[in-house]
Amino acid sequence: MSNADARPAQGHIEVKDFALSYETIDGAVAAVTETNIHVKPGEFVSIVGPSGCGKSTLLNAVAGFLKPTAGVVTVDGEKVNGPSAERGMVFQQYSLFPWKTVRENVEFGLKMRGMDRSQRERAARTLLGLAGLEAFEKHYPDRLSGGMKQRVGIVRALATGPKVLLLDEPFGALDAQTRVIMQQILTNMWQRLKISVLFVTHDIDEAIFLSDRVYCMTARPGSIKAEIPIPLERPRQQSMMMSSEFLALRRGLMSLIREESLKAMGGEINDLAMQGLTIDLHGHSLADVL
Amino acid sequence: MTSSALLRREAEPAAIAADTAEPTRAMPTPALPARSASAMAARWIKLNKERIRALLLGTISLLLFLVAWHFLTKYRVVFFVRFTNVPSPLAVHASFVKAIHDPHFLMHIALSCRRIFLGFSLAALIGVPLGLVMGRFKLVHETIFPVAEVLRPIPAIAWVPMAIMLWPTNEQSIVFITFLGSFFPILVNTLHGMSLVDPVLVRAAQCLGAQERAIFREVYFPASLPHIFTGLTVGMGVAWVSLIAAEMISGQYGIGYFTWEAYSLVQYADIALGMITIGVLGLASSLLVRAIGKLVMPWGRT
Ligand SMILES: Nc1ncnc2c1ncn2[C@@H]1O[C@H](COP(=O)(O)OP(=O)(O)O)[C@@H](O)[C@H]1O
Ligand SMILES: [Mg+2]
Numbered sequence: 377m378s379n380a381d382a383r384p385a386q387g388h389i390e391v392k393d394f395a396l397s398y399e400t401i402d403g404a405v406a407a408v409t410e411t412n413i414h415v416k417p418g419e420f421v422s423i424v425g426p427s428g429c430g431k432s433t434l435l436n437a438v439a440g441f442l443k444p445t446a447g448v449v450t451v452d453g454e455k456v457n458g459p460s461a462e463r464g465m466v467f468q469q470y471s472l473f474p475w476k477t478v479r480e481n482v483e484f485g486l487k488m489r490g491m492d493r494s495q496r497e498r499a500a501r502t503l504l505g506l507a508g509l510e511a512f513e514k515h516y517p518d519r520l521s522g523g524m525k526q527r528v529g530i531v532r533a534l535a536t537g538p539k540v541l542l543l544d545e546p547f548g549a550l551d552a553q554t555r556v557i558m559q560q561i562l563t564n565m566w567q568r569l570k571i572s573v574l575f576v577t578h579d580i581d582e583a584i585f586l587s588d589r590v591y592c593m594t595a596r597p598g599s600i601k602a603e604i605p606i607p608l609e610r611p612r613q614q615s616m617m618m619s620s621e622f623l624a625l626r627r628g629l630m631s632l633i634r635e636e637s638l639k640a641m642g643g644e645i646n647d648l649a650m651q652g653l654t655i656d657l658h659g660h661s662l663a664d665v666l
Numbered sequence: 667m668t669s670s671a672l673l674r675r676e677a678e679p680a681a682i683a684a685d686t687a688e689p690t691r692a693m694p695t696p697a698l699p700a701r702s703a704s705a706m707a708a709r710w711i712k713l714n715k716e717r718i719r720a721l722l723l724g725t726i727s728l729l730l731f732l733v734a735w736h737f738l739t740k741y742r743v744v745f746f747v748r749f750t751n752v753p754s755p756l757a758v759h760a761s762f763v764k765a766i767h768d769p770h771f772l773m774h775i776a777l778s779c780r781r782i783f784l785g786f787s788l789a790a791l792i793g794v795p796l797g798l799v800m801g802r803f804k805l806v807h808e809t810i811f812p813v814a815e816v817l818r819p820i821p822a823i824a825w826v827p828m829a830i831m832l833w834p835t836n837e838q839s840i841v842f843i844t845f846l847g848s849f850f851p852i853l854v855n856t857l858h859g860m861s862l863v864d865p866v867l868v869r870a871a872q873c874l875g876a877q878e879r880a881i882f883r884e885v886y887f888p889a890s891l892p893h894i895f896t897g898l899t900v901g902m903g904v905a906w907v908s909l910i911a912a913e914m915i916s917g918q919y920g921i922g923y924f925t926w927e928a929y930s931l932v933q934y935a936d937i938a939l940g941m942i943t944i945g946v947l948g949l950a951s952s953l954l955v956r957a958i959g960k961l962v963m964p965w966g967r968t
Contacts, residue, residue, distance in 0.1 A: 380738070464874075484874050489875055
């Protein structure tokens with residue numbers, strides 16, 4: 377994994393004029409339309425949006441699991457044609473292989489690459505050590521807590537030295553404290569490895585705290601509603617989440633998402649109810665309480 | 667990547683310590699040398715209470731069964747069922763003692779075991795790979811499945827006349843019937859296991875660089891193993907059922923034949939001996955399959 381130092385020239389994701397519809401019995405259902413996004417080498421970019429807006433669809437297309445209906449996805453100028461070890465992925469459901477120990481899970485990508493046993497054992501041990509998991513290398517995943525599983529998931533995705541790391545709501549199933557720790561760990565790994573990250577979440581705080589830039593998506597069919605640069609300095613501390621700068625960003629994103637979430641709930645809500653809902657949400661907005 | 671820590675450990679609050687705490691390590695047993703042997707024994711009993719109870723109750727109920735059997739046969743009870751000719755446990759014991767010194771009896775057992783081994787192994791060697799391939803490739807599934815569905819409901823015993831016509835020797839047709847009995851449960855369970863493989867795991871393997879063959883070997887196969895072993899356990903049971911039936915109908919030798927012959931020769935004690943032997947052999951082979959399963963799947967919770 378010596379390519380880490382040479383990195384920032386690699387891992388440029390570009391999604392151009394992208395659209396994707398699913399074929400269903402009722403015909404094609406547009407999940408994502410007219411989308412253009414990019415991630416510069418070494419950049420940390422998040423996608424937020426109401427649930428069902430097509431975040432996973434977009435990410436899965438970047439990973440190569442889904443073919444775009446229109447447009448193109450490229451990484452470093454090369455068209456994405458299918459899944460590859462160049463693009464590491466971390467899933468919300470952890471997706472560790474239950475029949476492999478923690479170390480064997482981490483070794484998997486290296487094994488696929490044909491690295492011999494002793495070499496990949498050593499590499500996996502080093503990586504697990506860095507993630508504070510060395511004591512658990514012989515454990516099977518079902519003995520680990522959610523936070524540990526996801527740490528293994530991240531380490532496994534990074535083991536092969538991918539150009540980009542894709543994460544689909546990776547901390548969505550974790551409790552609040554563990555989530556904060558995982559965010560720190562991810563930030564640290566990202567800074568060490570200078571890898572490009574595309575991060576999907578529905579948690580606005582998480583997106584602002586982690587990212588250089590945040591894309592906000594519209595309700596389905598999803599497209600980019602706004603692109604918000606996050607100028608907060610790094611390294612970021614937990615305390616920053618109380619700063620006026622952070623809260624201003626938060627308020628802005630919040631109102632964008634709120635609009636879209638209401639749309640996503642359907643047009644049945646009449647104007648009066650809609651007003652009431654907006655006022656209600658506003659009155660209880662966390663930003664205001666803080 | 668260099669060896670410098672990716673994590674700033676000092677930045678991780680106490681929550682991570684709780685996170686990493688290993689549940690099984692929590693028991694504070696070692697640091698107490700003052701414990702007496704009796705205290706240790708008490709502790710062991712407390713920990714294994716459930717198992718001890720099960721063992722105790724199991725033994726008692728088996729003993730009660732033997733006692734009931736003894737008295738029913740001693741007084742030749744006739745109450746709907748007739749115990750007039752049923753051998754007593756002691757008579758069966760006597761014939762058992764005689765039989766284990768009889769090379770004929772041992773040969774019957776050896777032959778039955780051989781047939782089970784051959785029939786069951788063939789079924790596993792064909793059924794498991796076929797199930798895996800059918801589960802993975804729709805085309806194979808669509809081609810083979812209808813045939814399997816038509817043949818599956820036919821009990822193995824119904825194959826006896828056909829088997830005798832198909833195979834040149836009796837031995838082969840008995841093995842064939844044993845094979846048929848275990849084949850379908852193995853195939854169906856393997857297929858079921860394949861259909862339940864989590865697609866996210868396949869995706870995870872793909873974006874770690876796994877190609878088709880590696881995905882098959884590293885994901886589909888191990889993911890299906892629990893169901894494969896369910897199929898093997900069920901298949902082993904049906905293999906015995908089919909074997910005994912085949913031996914009784916068309917057999918020469920074998921424990922099923924032994925049991926049937928005992929009836930023809932009016933050696934009633936041997937009937938019960940044959941039955942018990944079949945039960946013990948069936949149980950032992952099921953346990954063997956299960957033990958192999960545990961060995962092959964160390965990740966499963968037990
Ligand atoms: N395989 C599929 N077939 C049909 N529709 C789908 C499929 N997968 C997702 N969708 C629909 O596409 C939309 C976007 O889904 P998804 O990308 O999973 O949203 P998100 O990740 O933002 O919650 C949703 O409305 C969903 O119902
Ligand atoms: Mg999603």
